[in-house]
Amino acid sequence: MSDSLANSISMASDLSDSGSEHTLPEVLEAGDDDEEREYTGCFEGPEKTLEVCFKPGVGDARGCRALTREQLDQICKRARCTILSRMSNAHLDAYVLSESSLFVYRYKVVIKTCGTTTLLRCVAYLLQHAGAHGGLGLELEWVGYSRKNFTFPGDQLYPHASFEQELAYLRQHQHLSARLDGSGHVLGPVTGDHWFVYVADKYDRPNFTATDRICNIMMFDMHPESAACFVRDDIGPDGRHTTTARAAGHAMTVASGIADLVPGAAIDACAFEPCGYSMNAIQFESYYTIHVTPEAACSYASFETNNPYRSYRSIVNNVLGVFRPRRFVLTMMADEAGLKTMAENPFDQLSVPIPGFGAYARTSMCSTKVEGDCCLLLANYNLVVDRPVLSRRRSHTQV
Numbered sequence: 350m351s352d353s354l355a356n357s358i359s360m361a362s363d364l365s366d367s368g369s370e371h372t373l374p375e376v377l378e379a380g381d382d383d384e385e386r387e388y389t390g391c392f393e394g395p396e397k398t399l400e401v402c403f404k405p406g407v408g409d410a411r412g413c414r415a416l417t418r419e420q421l422d423q424i425c426k427r428a429r430c431t432i433l434s435r436m437s438n439a440h441l442d443a444y445v446l447s448e449s450s451l452f453v454y455r456y457k458v459v460i461k462t463c464g465t466t467t468l469l470r471c472v473a474y475l476l477q478h479a480g481a482h483g484g485l486g487l488e489l490e491w492v493g494y495s496r497k498n499f500t501f502p503g504d505q506l507y508p509h510a511s512f513e514q515e516l517a518y519l520r521q522h523q524h525l526s527a528r529l530d531g532s533g534h535v536l537g538p539v540t541g542d543h544w545f546v547y548v549a550d551k552y553d554r555p556n557f558t559a560t561d562r563i564c565n566i567m568m569f570d571m572h573p574e575s576a577a578c579f580v581r582d583d584i585g586p587d588g589r590h591t592t593t594a595r596a597a598g599h600a601m602t603v604a605s606g607i608a609d610l611v612p613g614a615a616i617d618a619c620a621f622e623p624c625g626y627s628m629n630a631i632q633f634e635s636y637y638t639i640h641v642t643p644e645a646a647c648s649y650a651s652f653e654t655n656n657p658y659r660s661y662r663s664i665v666n667n668v669l670g671v672f673r674p675r676r677f678v679l680t681m682m683a684d685e686a687g688l689k690t691m692a693e694n695p696f697d698q699l700s701v702p703i704p705g706f707g708a709y710a711r712t713s714m715c716s717t718k719v720e721g722d723c724c725l726l727l728a729n730y731n732l733v734v735d736r737p738v739l740s741r742r743r744s745h746t747q748v
Contacts, residue, residue: 392625393504394642394649395497395567396449396461397468401475401489403456408479408486412455414442415485420478425451427471428462429506434595436617436631443629443636445619450629450638456487461653463640465506469494469515473524492529493723494519494547497567497678500647512545519547536715536727542567542678544727550720559722560687564661564695565653568674572706575650575672576643578605580624594619601626606671610652610664611637632656641672650674657687661695669703676731677709685722696728707734 409415416424418432421444425431430448437443444451449461458475462468472492479487494515499505508518516533520526531549579601585591592600598618602608607628608616614632621627624644630637635656642649650672658664669677679695688694696716701709709730716726 391501391504391647392642392644393464393499393501394640394647394651395500396463396640396651397466397496397509398494398565398653399458399460399468399472400491400493400563401458401472401479402491403479403487404490405456407488408481409484412485412487413453413458413479414455416453416478420483421451421453424460424471424474424478427474428460428468429466429470430462433619434617436615436629438615438631438633440634441631441636443617443631445617445627445629449627449640452629452636452638456490459636459655461638461640463642465504465509467506467509469508469518472519473522476528477524489528490551492531492547492549493682495680495682496545498543498545500649515545516547519549532719534717534719534725536680536717536725537678537729538713541713542676542729544678544680544725546682546719546725548720548723550723552721558686559684560657560690561655562657562681562683562687562691563653563655564658565651565680566665566668567678567680568650568652568669568672569648569677570675571641571643571648571650572673573645575605576641576645576648579620579626579641579643581620581622594621598626598628602628607639610639610667610671648674657690659690659692661691662693662698665695666701666703669701669709670706673703673706674732676729679726679728679730681724681726683724683726685718685724688724696726698728701730707732709733 403412422432425446430446433445433447435442435444440454442453446462448464448466452459460468460471476489477483479485502510508514512533519529519531529549531547534546535543536546537543581597583591583597595618597620601620602616602618611630611632614630614637616628616630618626618628626641628639635654637654637656640651652668696714699711710733712729712731714728716724718724
């Protein structure tokens with residue numbers, strides 16, 4: 350998923366120019382240059398994720414949704430990605446990016462970026478645009494940053510060479526050090542798949558009613574048949590694609606079985622060249638996002654949602670049935686009260702059977718509570734039983 354591709358795809362829609370017209374000066378930072386990494390056939394699929402929350406009722410009544418398209422473009426530029434398309438409902442704006450996704454709520458922004466993006470570089474820009482200097486007057490309440498350990502750490506750009514460098518960046522940045530003062534945590538085996546999390550909580554009163562939950566499934570080594578769904582095959586006699594990136598993305602959504610995962614949701618999908626896929630779906634206040642890197646050397650797919658399912662059993666099984674990975678990492682970031690509203694805890698499952706394919710065994714599980722009531726959970730699973738593959742539709746579990 351490259352910037353060149355992003356520039357070649359027209360935007361699905363644009364934001365209005367409502368909101369602040371303030372222009373903020375660009376602050377140069379150490380390591381801030383136009384360095385590019387040559388593509389070697391291996392792409393870093395696992396995403397970096399940033400969530401920034403602001404206090405409700407403070408500042409512009411439109412909240413973060415008052416950010417202009419120009420401001421969002423500047424924020425994305427700092428992270429080295431671009432906006433490809435947008436869709437909206439009454440609760441949020443969802444953007445497909447050249448590297449993953451952006452979701453803008455009234456008082457919350459969620460950005461996921463993959464590859465060699467520099468996600469943390471956009472934090473100061475976002476806070477400036479949303480704050481008093483940017484004209485919106487929003488007040489920061491909470492910041493969370495997380496990522497899995499990299500598959501190709503040597504390809505990363507500053508400040509993402511290591512978790513230590515990321516923490517140092519947030520602590521030492523002239524526009525962030527005094528505003529965040531958060532803490533870093535590691536969940537999972539350091540000799541295997543593990544999860545880095547940074548949280549800065551500025552909530553100044555106990556919150557016993559918040560029930561937010563974000564569940565993420567990171568899948569590796571997809572079944573070849575599943576991965577093949579995300580390779581473009583619409584090449585005409587002249588060597589050019591015969592369909593648009595959006596039309597190809599829609600075809601992949603249907604052929605792979607992804608469309609069945611979120612019935613009733615509005616879906617915006619994009620196919621990349623020569624392979625790869627990104628999808629956002631929105632339904633009321635919930636978002637769903639899927640990103641796929643199908644190359645055999647770095648096969649990866651992710652599914653994330655903030656839908657507060659009472660039980661995650663069906664959605665987890667259905668997602669695994671679409672991609673059929675050899676291993677996956679399940680993570681959740683949740684308010685403590687949010688965990689109590691679940692009918693069952695998905696991390697308690699020692700085995701996850703997928704009809705017609707096999708079963709996954711849990712190899713590790715850990716959890717912790719940080720910064721007040723923020724609960725972090727991680728579990729690793731490996732495929733231990735292979736069976737003849739049946740049709741995905743026959744193995745689909747009703748949500």
